[in-house]
Amino acid sequence: MTDAFIIVNIWSLQGILMTRIPGSRKEAWEKMMKESLCDAVIEVLKSHKPEKLTMERVAEAAGVSKGTLYNYFRNKEELILYVVAKTFEPLLERLEELVHASQTPVEKIETFVRMALSLPDTHGQLFRAILESEEGLTPKVYHEGAERRMRVVSAISRIIDEGIQAGGFRKTNSMKAAAMILGAVIGRNMLRFQSGESETSDEAAGEFMEIFIHGLVAGGGPGEVKE
Amino acid sequence: MTDAFIIVNIWSLQGILMTRIPGSRKEAWEKMMKESLCDAVIEVLKSHKPEKLTMERVAEAAGVSKGTLYNYFRNKEELILYVVAKTFEPLLERLEELVHASQTPVEKIETFVRMALSLPDTHGQLFRAILESEEGLTPKVYHEGAERRMRVVSAISRIIDEGIQAGGFRKTNSMKAAAMILGAVIGRNMLRFQSGESETSDEAAGEFMEIFIHGLVAGGGPGEVKE
Amino acid sequence: MTDAFIIVNIWSLQGILMTRIPGSRKEAWEKMMKESLCDAVIEVLKSHKPEKLTMERVAEAAGVSKGTLYNYFRNKEELILYVVAKTFEPLLERLEELVHASQTPVEKIETFVRMALSLPDTHGQLFRAILESEEGLTPKVYHEGAERRMRVVSAISRIIDEGIQAGGFRKTNSMKAAAMILGAVIGRNMLRFQSGESETSDEAAGEFMEIFIHGLVAGGGPGEVKE
Amino acid sequence: MTDAFIIVNIWSLQGILMTRIPGSRKEAWEKMMKESLCDAVIEVLKSHKPEKLTMERVAEAAGVSKGTLYNYFRNKEELILYVVAKTFEPLLERLEELVHASQTPVEKIETFVRMALSLPDTHGQLFRAILESEEGLTPKVYHEGAERRMRVVSAISRIIDEGIQAGGFRKTNSMKAAAMILGAVIGRNMLRFQSGESETSDEAAGEFMEIFIHGLVAGGGPGEVKE
DNA sequence: GATGAATGAGTCTTCATTCAT
DNA sequence: TATGAATGAAGACTCATTCAT
Known part of the structure; x- marks a missing residue:
């Protein structure tokens, strides 16, 4: 009974606090x-x-x-969309900052790879969660996801472009190379998630960098692949 | 009584024989x-x-x-398991044949990459379907999937080992490099599926090979990355 | 192929045996x-x-x-009905023979009790099976079951009547007493089935007889119960 | 910031209090x-x-x-379990009170028999329902049922013990006798349910008592049954 | 008559979403 | 605005019964 009285008070209090001053406090x-x-x-x-x-x-x-x-x-989908945005936004921002950081392009890429490979499992779950979000690939989900991916690819490609212009990197289609790099870390993460591998992300990152940077072929030099 | 005896004989014979032949047809x-x-x-x-x-x-x-x-x-899981096996088995077999084919290691890897990147979208969907099969990663699903992945990684690593021994490839941990390559194609496929990219698998494969073989760094030579 | 040929032969053989002589053999x-x-x-x-x-x-x-x-x-119900009839018919017959056997009424009742309490669990299952037979208490199931029960009660009541006339038994409504006795053994069996009791049917039967025959009250004599 | 602090406080208070009161109503x-x-x-x-x-x-x-x-x-089983408990609990309690009532043991047993035989058909159905609940005798169903039966048997046996000590009852294994009495009323109820007998429970109870108390044999005295 | 593949109604259970308080 | 009870559309799975061969 006493309790009930208090509640009413709190309610009205909240009512006052929440509705009277509409702007900042409500937001x-x-x-x-x-x-x-x-x-x-x-x-x-x-x-x-x-x-x-x-x-x-x-x-x-x-x-x-x-x-x-x-x-x-409004619904489950919006909730998940929001969570995904909230979760990946900081990562995206860090990545975009990375583009302009004072590191060599190789170091930048390595930083990105380490970052991506160290995403905790929860993030892998999030990827799956968003993919399963009820209606699935609604235009909204599709659009937001694609946009985010594009920002990642774009950031990486700018790092590659920097490397090319600085003279160190092989002349390649930077966007496609970036897409491949992103695909590689995503796939590697999936494998780790699925198989419960115990390899640390540091080890995985080392491996990645070695191959990304130098390729499989020793002294890969200007030698031509197939094409 | 005598009759009964005959009947029983016929009966048992019939039971045995009648089901034997339809057997092959039934199967x-x-x-x-x-x-x-x-x-x-x-x-x-x-x-x-x-x-x-x-x-x-x-x-x-x-x-x-x-x-x-x-x-x-018996249930949904078995159906999916069957479909996955049916779908990936031929690919696995082709991959395992590839290991002993008369091509250079580089060519073999390129063949694998082309093969993997040309998998239709449905295959990506299948991967997801198996992951979601009811309870998610049941032991059976997990085990079969892990085994299959292992076969792929193992085949690729043998190709890499061959390249290393033949002298052309950089000395690297072949298993880890193989896992990375697999991850890369899986991730690339996911990206293509999600974003509805129109890039042909041929273009994607060219990109992959260039980087896998020579790395991002021009004349990557023996130069050291970070480590 | 050879097998197939034999089958055809057997089939036609069976066809001849089974259909030509319609009566006895077919039945x-x-x-x-x-x-x-x-x-x-x-x-x-x-x-x-x-x-x-x-x-x-x-x-x-x-x-x-x-x-x-x-x-x-024709359907599952008929199958079960048949099984139940087939299973309990011999018991009923033995019971009806018992009525005219050369034993004292007390011995006859004891024989019945022992018989009933020693029915294997399968019979309990049968009871449940018949109760669950799809449509449940269709008129047919009901009628057959009721008829069978009536035969049991009737047989027991005749034994009791014999005991009364012979002078040893208390004058009671034999039909009702019989129904009670049947109920008692059915219930006792159910309890044993449900609780997985290990008591042998012999022990249970001893218990039953003591109470059925002498009652709970020592020297129960002509003393009046409540009524 | 200050605002935020207040809000959090209100929030937590509200969380706690709002659910407490509706609590009683909710329950x-x-x-x-x-x-x-x-x-x-x-x-x-x-x-x-x-x-x-x-x-x-x-x-x-x-x-x-x-x-x-x-x-x-949570599921069908829990529903049925609940219904069974709800239905039989009052009966059990009445029975356990009966043990200490100021009646003669014979009267107590008669009261129990009357009580049990007047259970509506639905109760018999409930017994069957619990037995069939999905997987059948799950551990939970089994355990609760067994426990309940044990309470009944135990209560009756205490009444019988009282009768024995008071000198009136034949010295018998009271637990087994109790189990038999319970079996008898269960079986009798089943029969009535199955056959749609019109006999009132009063008549049935009278019959039961006569036999339970005095046995079938007139002046059954100390005379020996078989054994 | 024997077969067994096909059927589809029926069962339990989950969960996103709504709405009266 | 918060609440959480109610809803009902799905979904996985079972099984008696039918029917073409």
């Missing part, structure tokens, strides 16, 4: 909530496979009710 | 049906994402009823 | 088959719960095909 | 719903045999949707 609240839900998604993915990522579990992990999720995200 | 039929269902799975995957691969849809695509599927496969 | 065949299927049902119930008694399993246990079952029984 | 609702679903199960069993007791039908009988059932019971 702050919404932002906090969204991030909280983000964390909840990541949390759930730590202990459940993507196909077991249910709204119920997310709500529970976030300490809110299922219905609340729908006040912040 | 042929079963094989045809299984392949037909395989095709149906592939067909469904052409227009649906793996999580929408339902027994219902497979049955419909195969032009049979749901129940029929269960006359050929 | 004998049918009877044998039916009994064989009966055994198969019992066999299945030894290793499966009644709800797992499928036509498939019965066919397999009988070494015939599923379709064949339907040449001898 | 009340849950209890009501569960009982409602219980009734629905009973209702279904009045017109369907246990094997036709489907979640669908229960939901329909309760006037809710199928999915709702799963908000209150």
Whole structure:
């Protein structure tokens, strides 16, 4: 009974705080909530496979009710989209900063490879989660994913271009080379995730760099491949 | 009584013989049906994402009823396992033949890369389908998948070893290099599938080879990377 | 091929044997088959719960095909009805013989109790199986079951009547007493089946007889119960 | 920042308090719903045999949707387990009170017999339903059922022991005698259910008592049965 | 008559989403 | 706005029964 009274007060308090001052405070609240839900998604993915990522579990992990999720995200897809964006945005930013960093192109690429290969498993789960997000490849999912990939490829290609212009790199189609490099780290991550390999990302990165930089052929020089 | 005796004899004979002959025919039929269902799975995957691969849809695509599927496969997992095996087995065999083919190691690797990059999208879908098969990575799914991956990596590593011994290849850990190459083609395929790239597999293969063989660095020679 | 030829011969042979002489031989065949299927049902119930008694399993246990079952029984219910009849008929007959045997009424009842309590578990399963037979209490199932029960009760009541007339038994409504006795052994069997008791049927029978014959009250004499 | 702090506090408070109070109401609702679903199960069993007791039908009988059932019971087995417990618990309690009631042992047993024989048919159906619940005798079902039976047998045996000590009852193994009495009433109920007998439970109880107390044999005294 | 592949209704269960409070 | 009970559309799987050979 006493409790009930307090609740009413809190409610009205919240009502006042939340609705009277519409702008910043409300937005702050919404932002906090969204991030909280983000964390909840990541949390759930730590202990459940993507196909077991249910709204119920997310709500529970976030300490809110299922219905609340729908006040912040129209549906499951939007939630996941948001989480993915939130998760990869910092990585993208770091990558884009890397382009202009004061390192040699080789060092930059190595940094990227290390970064990518050290993404924790959760990120691999996220990749799968987004792929499975109900409706699947809706235009929205497709578009956002493609855009993000393009930013990665573009950043890497600019590093390669830098290498070419600086004279050290072989003249190659930088975009395609970048796409290959991205594919390589994605695939390598998938393999590691699937097979539970114990190889550290450091070891894997070393391997990658050796081949990316020098190729398989000793003294690969100007010698021609097939083409 | 005498009659009964005769009858029993006939009966047992009939039991044994009647089922023996239809045997070969039955097996042929079963094989045809299984392949037909395989095709149906592939067909469904052409227009649906793996999580929408339902027994219902497979049955419909195969032009049979749901129940029929269960006359050929104990459950969904077995169906998918079968399809995956059926699909990748020929590729594996071609790869393993390739190891002993009369080509240079570089040519062999290029052949593999071309082969792998020309896999239709459906194969990528299959990879995902197997990962999602109901409970996810059941022991069986995991084991078969891991085994198959191992065969691929092993075959590629033998090609690399050959290249190293023949003197042309840089001395590297062939298993790890092979795992990287496999990862690269898997990832590249994923990217192409996701982004609907129009690049032909031939172009992609050329790119791959150039970098795999010579590396990014011109005249990469014996120069050291970081390490 | 040679095999195929033999089969054709056997088939035509069977065709001749079976259809030319329509009466006895055909009936004998049918009877044998039916009994064989009966055994198969019992066999299945030894290793499966009644709800797992499928036509498939019965066919397999009988070494015939599923379709064949339907040449001898219109449907599952009829099959089970037949099995139940076949199984309990001998027991009923023994019971009815017992009525006229040269034993004291007490001995006769004890014999019945021992008989009933020593029915193997399979019989308990049969009871459940018949209760679950698809349509459940169809008029047919109901009628046959009721009739059989009535024969049991009737037989026991005649034994009791004999005891009353011979002077030893208390004057009671023999039909009701008989129904109670039957209920008691059925219930006792159910309990034993459910709880996996290890008590031998001999021990159980001793217990039963002591109470049935003398009652709980020492020197129960002519003393009145409540009524 | 300050704002954020306040918000967080409100939030956590709200989280805690908002769910506490509805708590009692929620629990009340849950209890009501569960009982409602219980009734629905009973209702279904009045017109369907246990094997036709489907979640669908229960939901329909309760006037809710199928999915709702799963908000209150994890699965069918739990639902049935709950119903059985709910149904038999009061009877068990009455029985256990009876043990210490101020009646003679004979009266107590008669009370129990009357109680047991007046159980509505639905209870018999429930017994069967629990036995058939999906996988059949799962450990949980088995254990709870066995425990409940044991409580009944134990209660009756204590009554018998009382009778023996008071001097009136024949010295017998009270547990076994109790098991027999329970078996007798269970079996008698089954018979009544199956055959649709119209005998009132009062008549049946009278019959039971006469035989249980005095036995079949007039003046059964200390006379020996077989053994 | 024997066969067994095909059928499809029926069962349990999950989960995204809605909506009254 | 938060809540969480209710919903119902799917989905995997079973099995009695049919029917072409």
